[in-house]
Amino acid sequence: xxxxxxxxxxxxxxxxxxxxxxxxxxxxxxxxxxxxxxxxxxxxxxxxxxxxxxxxxxxxxxxxxxxxxxxxxxxxxxxxxxxxxxxxxxxxxxxxxxxxxxxxxxxxxxxxxxxxxxxxxxxxxxxxxxxxxxxxxxxxxxxxxxxxxxxxxxxxxxxxxxxxxxxxxxxxxxxxxxxxxxxxxxxxxxxxxxxxxxxxxxxxxxxxxxxxxxxxxxxxxxxxxxxxxxxxxxxxxxxxxxxxxxxxxxxxxxxxxxxxx
Numbered sequence: 113x114x115x116x117x118x119x120x121x122x123x124x125x126x127x128x129x130x131x132x133x134x135x136x137x138x139x140x141x142x143x144x145x146x147x148x149x150x151x152x153x154x155x156x157x158x159x160x161x162x163x164x165x166x167x168x169x170x171x172x173x174x175x176x177x178x179x180x181x182x183x184x185x186x187x188x189x190x191x192x193x194x195x196x197x198x199x200x201x202x203x204x205x206x207x208x209x210x211x212x213x214x215x216x217x218x219x220x221x222x223x224x225x226x227x228x229x230x231x232x233x234x235x236x237x238x239x240x241x242x243x244x245x246x247x248x249x250x251x252x253x254x255x256x257x258x259x260x261x262x263x264x265x266x267x268x269x270x271x272x273x274x275x276x277x278x279x280x281x282x283x284x285x286x287x288x289x290x291x292x293x294x295x296x297x298x299x300x301x302x303x304x305x306x307x308x309x310x311x312x313x314x315x316x317x318x319x320x321x322x323x324x325x326x327x328x329x330x331x332x333x334x335x336x337x338x339x340x341x342x343x344x345x346x347x348x349x350x351x352x353x354x355x356x357x358x359x360x361x362x363x364x365x366x367x368x369x370x371x372x373x
Contacts, residue, residue: 113362113365113366114158114180114182115358115359115361115362116359116362116363117182117183118181118182118183118358119355119356119358119359119362120183120355120359121155121182121183121184121185122183122184122351122352122354122355122358123352123355123356123359125150125152125184125185125186125351126348126349126351126352126355127352128150128186129150129344129348129351130345130348130349130352132148132149132150132189133341133344133345133348135148136148136336136341137336137338137341139334139336140334140336140338141333141334142229142302142334143228143229143230143231143302143331143332143333143334144196144209144227144228144229144230144302144331144332144334145196145302145334145335145336146191146192146193146194146196146334146335147191147192147194147334147335147336147337147341148189148190148191148192149189149190149192150186150189151186151187151188151189151190152184152185152186152187153184153185153187154181154183154184154185155181155182155183155184155185156182157179157180157181157182158179158180158181158182159177159178159179160177160178160179160180161174161177161178162174162177162179163175163176163177163179164177165177190294191293191294191296192335193293193294194335195210195211195332195335196332196333196334196335197332197333198210198327198330198331198332198333199330199331199332199333200329200330201231201329201330201331202329203231203329204260204261204262204263204328204329205231205232205233205234205240205261205263206230206231206232206328206329206330206331207230207232207263207285207326207327207328207330207331208230208326208327208330208331208332209228209230209287209318209324209325209326209327209332210324210325210326210327211323211324211325212287212289212293212322212323212324213228213287213288213289213318213323213324214226214227214228214287214288214289214290214304215227215228215229215230215248215249215285215287215288216248216249216286216288216313216315217241217242217246217247217248217249217303218246218247218249219246219303220246223305224249224305224306224313225246225299225303225304225305226288226296226303226304226305226306226313227242227302227303227304228302228332229242229243229302229331229332230326230330230331230332231243231331232248233245234254237253238253238254238255238256239251239252239253239254240252240253240254240269242302244301246303248285249286250283250284250285250286251283252269252282252283252285253282254271254282255271255273255280257273257274258271258272258273259271259272259273259274260272262279262328263285263326263328264326264328265318265319265325265326265327266284266317266318266319266325266326267284267285267286267287267317267318267326268281268283268284268285269281269282269283269284269285270282284317285318285326286315286316286317286318287315287316287317287318287323287324288313288314288315289313289314289316289321289322289323290306290310290311290312290313290314291310291311291314292309292310292311293310294309294310295307295308295309295310295311296310297310
């Protein structure tokens, strides 16, 4: 009886769906987080009678055949690319990306990574870094005697000093775009790395080549919709229960078979 195995694949699929939902809800307060969705596809089919098979000597063709599905399997966990709402913080180094694009950072290994978390800091040397201490590309160092920092929508970073009227241009932040953002590999800490599926990074100034602009004093909130997540959680729970009932029914049928005398 295939029903036991088919229902088991259904239970595993709904379990994965619940795990994805739980991760979304856990990241409701994560800066720049985009919700994930579990996607599934049916497994291969057992061809008991193939469509188009000749069923009689007069050449009659079977119109549909008998194809028995053998369950479900995970196909992908897709990222729902949505702009999160912008929360005002007032911080000089808090920047939100309004539109497409990622900030590039350099990992300790030297590898490039990308993030939309604009809650930036500066380290003991004045270098602009992420909350985990990864340097933002390009390297921009803020002087110790700078009174305040201004970041334009196009990414130009200016420093203001007490003994000067005109600000000093320290550098310009850039953004990276990708042909297929869903192909980026998430590595945790709000970071992504480039893959063959995402394509190479297209680096440009904010506002150029279809990239977004920067908003100083804001951070991008998570795009998780709590109501939608809870609704899908209920659906996944009901789907799990229904597959469990199929296993119970198949077990009872097998029990009835063994009792035949």
